[in-house]
Amino acid sequence: MAQQTEKAKAKLHSLTAALESGALAQVRRILNSGLAPVDIAHLIESSPPKARKLLWELVDKELEGEVMQNLSEELQSHFLSDMSAEEVVDLTADLDTDDVADMLQQLPERVTQEVLESMDHQDRARLEAVLGYPEDSAGGLMNTDTVTIRPDITLEVVLRYLRRHKSLPAMTDNLLVVNRQNEFIGTLAISKLLVSDPQQTVREVMSTDARVIQATQHESEVAKLFERHDLVSAPVVDAAGMLLGRITIDDVVDVIRETADHSLMSMAGLDDEEDTFAPTLKTSRRRAVWLGINLLTALAASAVIGLFDKTIEQVVALAVLMPIVASMGGIAGSQVLTLVIRGQALGHLSGSNFRWLFNREIMVAAINGVLWAVVIALITYAWFRDPAIAIIIGAAIIINLMVAAMTGASLPLLLKARGIDPALAGSVVLTTVTDVIGFLSFLGLATLFYL
Amino acid sequence: MAQQTEKAKAKLHSLTAALESGALAQVRRILNSGLAPVDIAHLIESSPPKARKLLWELVDKELEGEVMQNLSEELQSHFLSDMSAEEVVDLTADLDTDDVADMLQQLPERVTQEVLESMDHQDRARLEAVLGYPEDSAGGLMNTDTVTIRPDITLEVVLRYLRRHKSLPAMTDNLLVVNRQNEFIGTLAISKLLVSDPQQTVREVMSTDARVIQATQHESEVAKLFERHDLVSAPVVDAAGMLLGRITIDDVVDVIRETADHSLMSMAGLDDEEDTFAPTLKTSRRRAVWLGINLLTALAASAVIGLFDKTIEQVVALAVLMPIVASMGGIAGSQVLTLVIRGQALGHLSGSNFRWLFNREIMVAAINGVLWAVVIALITYAWFRDPAIAIIIGAAIIINLMVAAMTGASLPLLLKARGIDPALAGSVVLTTVTDVIGFLSFLGLATLFYL
Structure with missing residues (x-):
């Protein structure tokens, strides 16, 4: 609700006051009582260096991952450098593959290897798929949390299949249709699924002219595609047309923001990762x-x-x-x-x-x-x-x-x-x-x- | 498919060549043979003044609305000023309310009135709701194409209700739950609808902590909310909490892009509506x-x-x-x-x-x-x-x-x-x-x- 934003603002205010007066117990209480991770991250970024470290240490263990994900790359690398590989694995357990990949790219090669080795097989395979592509390519931007279906089943079956999930990944506007070889062949919009006759097959209803992104495409190309065609998500394939993952609009918005920021800052000779509160x-x-x-x-x-x-x-x-x-x-x-x-x-x-x-x-x-x-x-x-x-x-x-x-x-x-x-x-x-x-x-x- | 982007590029190339050699029949043929409206708009914006007018006149009647919608405000006002109220009504018939409102704001007050008077009652009422708010407010940004449901029905009923639609509005990730007075009370994510037991009621499944936007909020506030909470769409309410419409991420992306553009251009003393190819x-x-x-x-x-x-x-x-x-x-x-x-x-x-x-x-x-x-x-x-x-x-x-x-x-x-x-x-x-x-x-x- 709109009131919640107001509430968050009020909390931030009392938090700043508590910080300035040095009432740490109070800071910890406010920080972990329902403030959204993105707001905590914002608060940390808006604080001078000393207060930042303090705030980060007061964040609850369960929130650390999400807070970290919302920090700038510079701060991520700063906080991550103090952590062991074990701690990094714990921290990243519940995050999206692309966000974890971004964080790992802030770490020295040796630590990244250690972190990968302490992960379970599936997580590691996914992460390595993303890490294999440059950070500014579609592959580096993608997520591996796709919901895939086969073309020859009926929508009825699709609906039953979905009902077996506890939830769908965020920003799932399309189910991705693949054949047995995992080759991408089309998309089934879930809004289409809801208005179509359940007796039809996926092949009859699916769209085959979806915008498909090559994993090697540059992120600026991806942003243009999303902007021009008003996409929420798009499938990512390799050179052979095999489905690798998908890119969602929230990550594209970050790309757009960063690119614009880059032009503005560069023209004054500033680095776009330049931190307002750097020492x-x-x-x-x-x-x-x-x-x-x-x-x-x-x-x-x-x-x-x-x-x-x-x-x-x-x-x-x-x-x-x-x-x-x-x-x-x-x-x-x-x-x-x-x-x-x-x-x-x-x-x-x-x-x-x-x-x-x-x-x-x-x-x-x-x-x-x-x-x-x-x-x-x-x-x-x-x-x-x-x-x-x-x-x-x-x-x-x-x-x-x-x-x-x-x-x-x-x-x-x-x-x-x-x-x-x-x-x-x-x-x-x-x-x-x-x-x-x-x-x-x-x-x-x-x-x-x-x- | 990715190949289609390539195809579009090739088409643009041959179009430019045809334009330069003055082969108008050929230009018209290429222009209206499957080139996306957004690409046509892009082509018009990338052309010097004289070619622009020519291209615009060659666009098929049915595509005009969508092409217009993708043009910059300056070009919209330029082309619209040559059209009669009747023509504007035809042009805008199939467009989203917020996009029509943006276009009308480029017209002189008198023409806007004429256009409104030639519309049917429902379209007019919707449009006036949007036009009543400043262009840079949430109300000016919103669309009135919401899919609303009541809290006391079962998901089974919701699914049947949806199946009666031919399609859902673009970017529908949430159904909006309202009471009899049209007061907003919550959202039902369609991904949630798909994974939940159909016998449950909407009230049991719906989320009541959705981010709600006040129609009077400034668009920059809206952009921040979308960015920080990774939203695809959000409901817009008036001061009494009545549902007015919704804002979708594609419009928010435009706001983000324009705001960034504004800073860059302003620092060089340029207007952000400054047109690269102005006379x-x-x-x-x-x-x-x-x-x-x-x-x-x-x-x-x-x-x-x-x-x-x-x-x-x-x-x-x-x-x-x-x-x-x-x-x-x-x-x-x-x-x-x-x-x-x-x-x-x-x-x-x-x-x-x-x-x-x-x-x-x-x-x-x-x-x-x-x-x-x-x-x-x-x-x-x-x-x-x-x-x-x-x-x-x-x-x-x-x-x-x-x-x-x-x-x-x-x-x-x-x-x-x-x-x-x-x-x-x-x-x-x-x-x-x-x-x-x-x-x-x-x-x-x-x-x-x-x-």
Whole structure:
């Protein structure tokens, strides 16, 4: 009920208060009295490092697995590293195969082996099936909890068969139809099962045009398929068409969320696993790398300015105005860059329409270049009463906006073709180009005129 | 089947070729021969303006509704504006209530009224229920296609009742249990229905702790609920607890996608409805606004530099080095800004842990400030052989990184409290601060020393 969300919020509040006052017994009581595992995980993630460890230790043994599953990969690996193989096996006993596989991938190879060895045969076989595929492939995302049926039985028999189960796996919207060789041949939607004549056979009712996913497909392809066809679950097969498992929408939602997060964070040079509450030193180290890379681009810009020190000495107004040229280029370029990166992500951009887009961006840059060149030239003239410098800055603005558009439009494709993530590297490269071209065109033109 | 995706891709290819060569009859044939509506919509969105109109006109009448539903809001409003109320009614006849409501919201009020008046009574009543709520609320997101049952019947009766349907609405994972007054009292999962004894009553088997959504809740709350509890659908009620409809995961996925998109696009000053293939003039106008805003911040920075023209005239190295100070501050600040904006979006940040985060960011800025101050001071000394300027730039870097961290951390909360979108305004304000403080500290310290 909606009230329960309110209740959870109230609990979280009193928990935070108890934590701050150090009343541990109270913290433990609130933590394990009906707070959902996902809420406990959320609370742990929202806490500073010290409180996190404390909270994790206070979680009831039976809840540990589900709480762990809802934590970020970084925190999983942090807590798992303190546990023995035995403890990990206990913790993961009741979880979905794909979630256990994700957790094990946070562990060192040696521990993963130990954990696999302490599992029973069936669990181990399932887990190894998932672990055999990369984490970001359909195989790594799938679950092995399928409900399979044969095509030649009647729906009546299917209904009786289902009634022998205590429950069906979560998000079971389809029963998967396989032949004796376990080859996938179709799906029977349970909503279809409910409205059909029980005397019909599965073969008569089943759908054979279901979206089937190859285990080797990339998770982003899987997400597109789910989004475009409004799927709740989809079967996963190997190259020979044998059924391996299924992927459910809840895991796909995580992929969508993480992919979007990745673009946003990458553009600021942050890791998408970057933890809001990571300790100071860890954070400092990560940020330092990006600042170092940025320093190189800033030095490149300074080197360009350094070429023209004689001109600046003569006309100090150039030093006052030059950041405007670089900055306008950077802004214009990053708009194009972001639009193209999003177009790539949505799958809107291909060879044939890219040419159109590129031409449009040149046109837009020309229009806005002329518009803002005039505005900035007028401001410059009003400020310094020097028509030459007004014309020079106007020309430099046009040049830099055109170069910015071309760079912003083509950079994502160039980077992607070289296997570099455009969201991560795009803005650094773009800023370097717009800074260098901005200073070069403005100070270069000024030097031609004044010296 | 996976092959079908391949087939669709091949079709898209030949379609593009036919379009480019102007073979319209061929385009129409390919377009309407089994290409899924979502693929047709995707094709239209991936085409430049002229081809779009052409393609839309070639779509078969029966497919128009589903194709329209998959288009972006901007394109919907574009195509709908050319249609009569009659045509809109025909087009929307077979669509879900929430999708029709979304489309109608793209129309002028007058046309919406006309469309509503030409509908039959039941459709109209349903639609008005949805239209009565804001587009970004649970009520605006909901569908009215619920399958409801009473609590006092047996599962046997439920099964017979369902068999009278030709099909169940898409994504029906739960039957909704209501009393005579249509008050919501619980859910019966159809997977539960399948595994339970048919002689039991609905009341005995139903779940009463389902997540219920208030029609007035914001869509972002709805998305969080779905994500955290892995829901496929959830009932929507009014303030009195009466069942109004249900929300399904496919619509929630759209909300998640759009929200993420919004953050990414806003940070570059782009509208999230910004269309990759919008015409040149429309694009130019939109971009011009952002460039104008940026010009104001660039002018502020120039004004600061202008205060120190005498110092620069004397020591030109200052002009060469000053962009480094501004740029390092901008990068450091935007990392903090992005992290905090994401923390807000994930709901990780509240008053109590914000203080911790703020302190950590100060520490990180101090550590990286000192580190990069030393590096930059050494580079500066090696370049200009002037110990004074090396010490001055080091000090300015430390000051600017500290200010950047404080601004980046607190800005999102300040803006949000004033009802301003941090993703949109955050980076402009931040850059203004880091530029101004960067130039002010560096040139100010230099002036104290040299003049």
